[in-house]
Amino acid sequence: MKSLAVDPAVHVADKFALDDSARGLRTRRTRALLWLTLIFWGSNLVLLTLGTALSRNPHLLELTGMRVVATVAGLGLCFLIHLLLRRPGLSTTRKRLIALVIVAPIAAETFAWTSFFAEASVEPALRSVQITGSAVIRTISFWTWFFLAWSGLYLAVTYSFDLREEQQRSADLREREHVAQLRALHSQINPHFLFNSLNSVSALILDRKVEQAEEMVGKLARFLRLGLAADPTEKIALAAEIGLQRAYLEIEQLRYSDLRIDISVPDALEGARVPALILQPIVENAVKYGVAGAPPPATIAIDASAEGSQLILKVRDSGKGGGKTGTGIGLANIRQRLQLIYGAENADLHAGPVADSGFEVALTLPLELA
Incomplete structure (x- = not known):
């Protein structure tokens, strides 16, 4: 017996329900990406520190401290890549991949030099190392693949949550369409009933x-x-x-x-x-x-x-x-x-x-x- 007029409060409630659902997915996606990045860089730090420890390097603590600094720099570079990939202009996978091909070598070289100078500040042996073109290319190549690997996992996680968000949005739209259909069908009954009832009242009045x-x-x-x-x-x-x-x-x-x-x-x-x-x-x-x-x-x-x-x-x-x-x-x-x-x-x-x-x-x- 309801009219087709829409209660604004219902729409506001529906909007908040959808917003809460979407916000929950975004929160879980952010948490997943954060853990992915921390595990990725944390594993790299642990492996490098373990290698230094096994080599019995006397500057283990100093090198570990500098690698922590370098790791923080790497996390900052990943955050910048994250901001880049979230730009509206990079909405397709193809555009994101092209951007990564361009940005990954830059990030790799930036991190490689940051890491080298950080470790050289506490490791005298590194200061006397002769820097050759082939060594630079090997180092940049290694870190380029490192950043590309992280970016690939990042895109995979992002795509997974984007897909779930789209599925949830579609389900919400189907549910709202379902409710609208039910209300439309229900409204087709009401005028018919009211007409019959009022017609009955009118007939009784005419019959006095x-x-x-x-x-x-x-x-x-x-x-x-x-x-x-x-x-x-x-x-x-x-x-x-x-x-x-x-x-x-x-x-x-x-x-x-x-x-x-x-x-x-x-x-x-x-x-x-x-x-x-x-x-x-x-x-x-x-x-x-x-x-x-x-x-x-x-x-x-x-x-x-x-x-x-x-x-x-x-x-x-x-x-x-x-x-x-x-x-x-x-x-x-x-x-x-x-x-x-x-x-x-x-x-x-x-x-x-x-x-x-x-x-x-x-x-x-x-x-x-x-």
């Missing part, structure tokens, strides 16, 4: 049945109050759904005094969860095509039963209204709602005449007990 008209307005207000509280995207207890339909049929009983109502729901199934107002268009059709214009008495029966893990809901009318079945729009809407909520393989709808000249609609859906 003022007291019955006032009683119908009161019952209509009660039904609207109950219906407005029912969210079409949520499930309610079967007892509440039956209460809504009983309130509706009480309205119609004021117009059709011969209408008899037979409702049978076992106590064990009253707490079963069903989509809100799922029976409403079926009961409306039963009144419109099974009761209106029919000779008395007219009967509408609603019953519920369980078969294994399935809940069976049936609405049957006496079928004395000329055998009309309507356009089928209402039943099509119900079938679509069931498919959206439960999936086509988990819920079904069957409708057709029965042996005693009546008409029956049966819903089969998963049994969900509260």
